[in-house]
Amino acid sequence: MKSLINLSIAILLLCAGLYFVADQLEASGGKGSKDTITIYNWGDYIDPDLLKQFTEETGIKVIYETFDSNEAMLTKIQQGGTTYDIAIPSEYTIEMMIEEDLLHPIDHSKIPNLQYIDPYYLDLPFDPKNKYSIPYFWGTVGIVFNPNLIPDHITFESWNDLWDPSLKRKVFLVDGAREVMGMGLNSIGESLNAKDEKLLRQVTDKLVTLSPNIKGIIGDEIIPLMINNEAAVALTWSGSAADMMSENEELDYAVPQEGSNLWFDNFVIPKTAKNIDGAHAFINFMLDPEVAAQNAEYVGYSTPNKAALDIMDPEIVNDERFYPPEEIKDRLEVYENLGLEWLGKYNEYFLEFKMSIR
Amino acid sequence: MRDRVAKGPLIPYLLWIAFFVIAPIALIVYYSMLDLNGNFTLENYKRFFSPVYIQMTLTSFFYAVIITFFTLLISYPMAFILTKTKHKYLWLMFIIIPSWINLLLKTYAFIGIFGLYGPINAVVSVFGIESQQILFTDFSFIFVSVYIFIPFMIIPIFNSLDKLNPTLVDAARDLGASPFTTFRRVIWPLTIEGVKSGIQVTFIPALSLFMITRLIAGNQVITLGTAIEQQFLVAQNWGMGSTIAVFLVLIMLVSMLFTGRKAKGGRV
Structure with missing residues (x-):
């Protein structure tokens, strides 16, 4: 009889344990402190050397996690408990996140490098005046x-x-x-x-x-x-x-x-972020023309950074298949x-x- | 007193069933009656009976039957030969070891093997035959699925063949039965339980296969499993996903009824 009771207790404990683990899993992601930022990005979508360079320049450590679909990212941030300081969703997901009030407004005065972004990619219908998002790639x-x-x-x-x-x-x-x-x-x-x-x-x-x-x-x-x-x-x-x-x-x-x-993938700062200043610093760092140029050459997508285009390999920049002229872009x-x-x-x-x- | 003795040992078992079998199924049934906004509806069930989903259910069923049939066709003779070998448990282990390798890894390997420039087509081209399209066909889908399920089918059949008393076979032969009659009247009826367990562990997972349908069949075969994955991860329609899952559970129950153990004895 005793072993039966033990077995019953074991099963109940297992249930409690599973519940606890699920809770922890949902809450994981991000430590949330002043000297680290947590980035949630698509896989293989940044030059890893730049993360090191950012830490050297600012002393802020980077915790980097990846997702493979907008939907998966959205679900995780919706659940709450995460403390991602930066995420990089696509435009229609950003629209959804704004509607659901999941994003922290971005303080443009803390991102002076925003001046290098081609105005063509700013103030788009999904986020008027770029209140919540800053262009990353398109x-x-x-x-x-x-x-x-x-x-x-x-x-x-x-x-x-x-x-x-x-x-x-x-x-x-x-x-x-x-x-x-x-x-x-x-x-x-x-x-x-x-x-x-x-x-x-x-x-x-x-x-x-x-x-x-x-x-x-x-x-x-x-x-x-x-x-x-x-x-x-x-x-x-x-x-x-x-x-x-x-x-x-x-x-x-x-x-x-x-x-x-x-399509556009933009930086956003989720409401649950812990290091808002660090997040702004990171966005500003990534918009630096040299950094953006290095990143664009590594990733292979098209950068919205006008100043970066000037210092990139002209063979890439003049490739109309990836940087189509405006009359073609207007049809998109x-x-x-x-x-x-x-x-x-x-x-x-x-x-x-x-x-x-x- | 007798009652308490009889019921006491059941408690851990009942708890387990309640938490890990009944509760999840109840949740699936509950979600299947919710629409996108979380309101009660039977719309999902109505949609399931539309031509697209009915056709999908039938194709899933059809492929699962074919996969199970070929798996059995290969596994039974293989298990039979295994029981006749000298080091039968060693051989059995060699067949089971591949099932320890992650399913996705094996599947990716087949993408390479079946490719237009893969080893099979390289061999074929030696004989002057043009490269064949193997990947993304019904053949490749069924081949890879059968390969994956063979170990699961072999184990129960091997066990029941191994337990078969060889004197019964000798007796049948002594009484003048031909090898075929011996098989049909003695060996097969005595190992049918192993075959049934093998069918269960093959047919039921085959109904809900999903990664292989994309990687090997290029979504040319859509199973119920694929549809559930899409509803949950892409459409974010948990209601419809759960509804498909409810029908999957129902089909499984029916197949269990057909392959379930009946009373011992019967016709011989």
Whole structure:
């Protein structure tokens, strides 16, 4: 009988222990003190040497954690208990975080280096007057392709080139509802933020006719697979494209004429931050032209820092595929926060498209 | 007095069941009746019966049956041969060791092996055959899944074959039964329980496979597991995710009923 009681107690203790661990896990992330800052960023999205340089210059230690999706980051910050001083979400997530009152306003007087940012990237609809966020990187969604593996007449000036019968089973798509549905909407000349069931229906029907050309709908594996020429064509973000092209020189990148997505990742300071001054110091440090230039060359995405462009390798800066001129940029659209209901609908239609691939 | 003796030992077991089986399932059922704003609704169930989800359930089921069938087809003879070898436990261990390696690592290895420029296509091209598309096909999906499940299927079958009294087989042969009849009337009925356990540990996880569907099948195969992952992580619709999970649990219960242990004896 005694061992039975012990066993029962053990189970109850286990439950309490699990609850405690879950609580700790949610609260982990960040120590929160004056001489450290905690940064929450995408994986491989900063030059690690710069973190060391920042600590040398300011004496502030950096704790660095990474996430792999806006949604995962948002969930963790929403739960509370975290003390991240800096996070780097994308624009539609920033909009959501502002709505939910999760962000600390940014004091522009503490960030003198803001003057180096191209005004084109400031005061955007998702965060008017940059009250809560400061630009970090930007990029586009487009098509990476290997010209040697496809017929000459396919140039990807139009999204509709993806539907060409010569591309049978040669196309990878990135596994994202907004990217793929957005591509479909763009291909019929509509906005990639459309909230119209009829349009989404029409786009899904059109996407279904693309299915013979699809080789796979995958995530980050797309980078090594394209480097190995496993497929000829891939729909992906400009930064992944830059990664692929630095390893496989045959590849090229194009943003079709009908328009595409223009995205931004910005610095924000969550409400729960403990070292507000340190966070400002870090943002200011990262906007320094030399630092921004070094970071942009390491990461491969496009920097919004005008002064940094002047000191970067001209070959990178003049590459119109990654730094498109303004008339092309004007055709690009920024994702709006659709709200969970419409995000759900985009996902349902995307699922229907995925089901059609055989 | 007799009652207390009978019920006492049950308490830890009941606690365990309550906290780790009943409570999680109750939570799933509860969440499945909430919409995006946390209000009570049956909309999720209605949506599950739309053509997209019904088709997905059927394909999941279909692939799980195929995977289980091929796993059994390979595992039964393999387990049979193993029991006849000299160092049978050593051989069994060699087959089980790969299951200690992380599933994702094995899956990534297959991406390399099956690639257009991978070793299989290199061998094929020696014979002058053009490179074949192996990755992102039904074949690669089923092959990798079967490979992953074989150790789980072999263990219960091996155990039941190992326990089989060899004198029964000898008796059948002495009484004039052909090898096939011996197998059909003696060996198979006596090892059916092992086969059933093997089917359970293969079929049920096969229904909810999810990473492999993206890495090996490139999302050309969508299982219920993939849909649950998407609903929770991307659409952030916990209600719909839970609803799919409820149906997954129901399908599992049904498959348990079919493969469950029946009363001993019966037809021989």
